[in-house]
Amino acid sequence: MSRPQSLKANNSTQRALLAALATVALCGSAVAQRAPANVRLTIDLNHPGPVIAPAVEGQFAENLGRGIYDGIWVGHHSSIPNRNGYRTDVMDALKALHVPVIRWPGGCFADTYDWRDGVGPDAGRPRGINTNWGGVTDDNSFGTNEFMDYSVALGADAYVSLNLGSLPAYDARQWVQYMTAGGDSALAQERRTNGRDKPWTNLKYVGYGNELWGCGGNMTADYAASLFKRYATFVNPAPGAPDFVKIASGPNEADYAWTDTMMRGAARQMGAISLHYYTIPGPSWEHKGSATGFSKDEWATTLSKARYIDTLIAKHSAIMDKYDPGKKVALDVDEWGTWYDQAPGSHPGFLYQQNTLRDAEVAALTLDVFFRHTDRVKLATIAQMVNVLQAMVLTDGDRMLLTPTYHVFHMYVPFQGATPYPATVSGPDYVEGKHRLPMVDASVARGTDGRLYLALVNLDPDRGAHVETGLNGTASGQILSGPKMDSHNTFAAPDTIHPVAYAGQAEHGSLAFELPAKSIAVVAVDEP
Numbered sequence: 001m002s003r004p005q006s007l008k009a010n011n012s013t014q015r016a017l018l019a020a021l022a023t024v025a026l027c028g029s030a031v032a033q034r035a036p037a038n039v040r041l042t043i044d045l046n047h048p049g050p051v052i053a054p055a056v057e058g059q060f061a062e063n064l065g066r067g068i069y070d071g072i073w074v075g076h077h078s079s080i081p082n083r084n085g086y087r088t089d090v091m092d093a094l095k096a097l098h099v100p101v102i103r104w105p106g107g108c109f110a111d112t113y114d115w116r117d118g119v120g121p122d123a124g125r126p127r128g129i130n131t132n133w134g135g136v137t138d139d140n141s142f143g144t145n146e147f148m149d150y151s152v153a154l155g156a157d158a159y160v161s162l163n164l165g166s167l168p169a170y171d172a173r174q175w176v177q178y179m180t181a182g183g184d185s186a187l188a189q190e191r192r193t194n195g196r197d198k199p200w201t202n203l204k205y206v207g208y209g210n211e212l213w214g215c216g217g218n219m220t221a222d223y224a225a226s227l228f229k230r231y232a233t234f235v236n237p238a239p240g241a242p243d244f245v246k247i248a249s250g251p252n253e254a255d256y257a258w259t260d261t262m263m264r265g266a267a268r269q270m271g272a273i274s275l276h277y278y279t280i281p282g283p284s285w286e287h288k289g290s291a292t293g294f295s296k297d298e299w300a301t302t303l304s305k306a307r308y309i310d311t312l313i314a315k316h317s318a319i320m321d322k323y324d325p326g327k328k329v330a331l332d333v334d335e336w337g338t339w340y341d342q343a344p345g346s347h348p349g350f351l352y353q354q355n356t357l358r359d360a361e362v363a364a365l366t367l368d369v370f371f372r373h374t375d376r377v378k379l380a381t382i383a384q385m386v387n388v389l390q391a392m393v394l395t396d397g398d399r400m401l402l403t404p405t406y407h408v409f410h411m412y413v414p415f416q417g418a419t420p421y422p423a424t425v426s427g428p429d430y431v432e433g434k435h436r437l438p439m440v441d442a443s444v445a446r447g448t449d450g451r452l453y454l455a456l457v458n459l460d461p462d463r464g465a466h467v468e469t470g471l472n473g474t475a476s477g478q479i480l481s482g483p484k485m486d487s488h489n490t491f492a493a494p495d496t497i498h499p500v501a502y503a504g505q506a507e508h509g510s511l512a513f514e515l516p517a518k519s520i521a522v523v524a525v526d527e528p
């Protein structure tokens with residue numbers, strides 16, 4: 001995090017940088033230079049939408065692979081620098097993201113987890129078997145206190161997923177009491193004995209099971225709706241504790257019937273229903289595609305599939321409208337991101353993968369979609385925070401690197417809590433084989449600091465865009481790009497791809513941008 005973050009480079013520096021980016025891009029892909037496409041961004045400042053819930057930039061941290069153990073938690077006696085057992089480098093990197101919420105302990109793991117295994121003195125904690133993810137054992141040294149304290153240390157809300165699949169409602173109720181009860185109940189006293197006096201007040205979201213249609217118990221939607229209502233009756237915050245959002249286990253991808261049945265049966269008890277959607281470039285789960293070394297067709301397929309989340313949200317939301325026209329129930333996308341074939345040589349079942357400029361584009365496009373659905377999408381947690389799937393950071397022993405996805409999340413921080421404006425992009429499409437996509441995607445919002453922020457994403461791996469905005473003023477910020485579609489950071493070269501300073505230019509009295517091929521820019525506009 002020591003990189004200079006100056007947003008105020010002068011114009012000649014900007015031009016040199018952009019020329020360099022363009023040249024490197026062209027050399028890397030050996031494509032003949034094409035004139036930049038003319039693109040127009042039209043912003044409707046008169047019709048602000050509902051605020052972008054900060055929680056849409058949330059994180060998912062499952063007890064899976066090296067996500068928790070190694071990634072977040074190394075324990076008090078590790079030679080890896082740590083604060084109270086939490087590795088310092090990862091913690092500092094995550095702090096810079098202003099992580100709004102963390103979901104834990106799963107995922108599929110949640111419906112096998114007994115919270116009692118992860119509280120109390122270390123010596124008394126049983127070794128557990130992670131039957132979903134690699135069959136490995138762990139010592140349960142990262143449990144409820146460790147998770148809740150970590151989220152507090154990061155300034156994040158906690159999202160805890162209950163075990164509906166294999167434990168009775170009584171256990172889930174006890175767990176929530178343990179976290180939220182004041183007074184002198186036995187569970188509050190037990191928590192005190194375990195080192196935490198006051199109840200945690202940041203338990204803002206509770207998930208009632210995970211993927212109940214699959215790893216959470218292979219239930220029918222009717223059964224899941226009934227089960228959700230039963231657990232929601234008994235599992236509530238302790239008296240006097242802040243309320244939390246009850247999140248029902250929602251559909252996989254385009255399972256609209258699941259949403260319909262859950263909403264019809266249980267909408268009145270829900271604060272939200274979840275949606276899971278993974279971007280998998282390959283044709284099947286057996287052939288998901290490689291995280292690096294992919295073709296242009298795979299680039300386009302991935303971006304096209306990432307954008308499909310817009311259709312999913314629109315259609316699930318329309319079903320929800322039937323039962324909840326007042327939009328009291330949120331659609332929370334608590335698992336999303338890219339999922340590739342496991343990295344060669346990595347542990348089967350650990351879901352470790354590299355992360356490239358393509359992932360950065362997926363992250364930016366997906367956040368942009370969430371910003372267009374702020375009426376329903378109030379939380380989204382990318383899978384996953386550290387060392388698993390589309391991660392923010394990767395670790396190897398005592399080494400850590402920031403991924404391109406991390407950089408997008410960092411650049412997008414000003415959108416947390418911002419007020420979005422409708423924005424229309426007109427210009428040529430990016431066409432690759434059977435894929436036709438808008439070449440440039442954009443988000444526009446007024447941040448909580450009063451400044452106007454623009455995010456611009458160029459999907460075309462070969463062609464730059466000249467973007468006119470019709471706005472007055474100056475604009476500066478950062479841009480992320482790289483010489484290759486799969487530019488990425490390695491432990492040997494951890495800073496290969498990172499954002500650099502970027503600015504717009506005044507043109508005939510209005511603001512314009514030179515947006516290089518395959519790039520993501522976020523700028524703040526200084527209006528006159």
Ligand code: AHR
Pocket residue numbers: 062106107108109210211335383384389
């Ligand atoms: O994120 C990995 C897994 O994907 C989660 O455990 C599960 O909910 C989903 O199928």
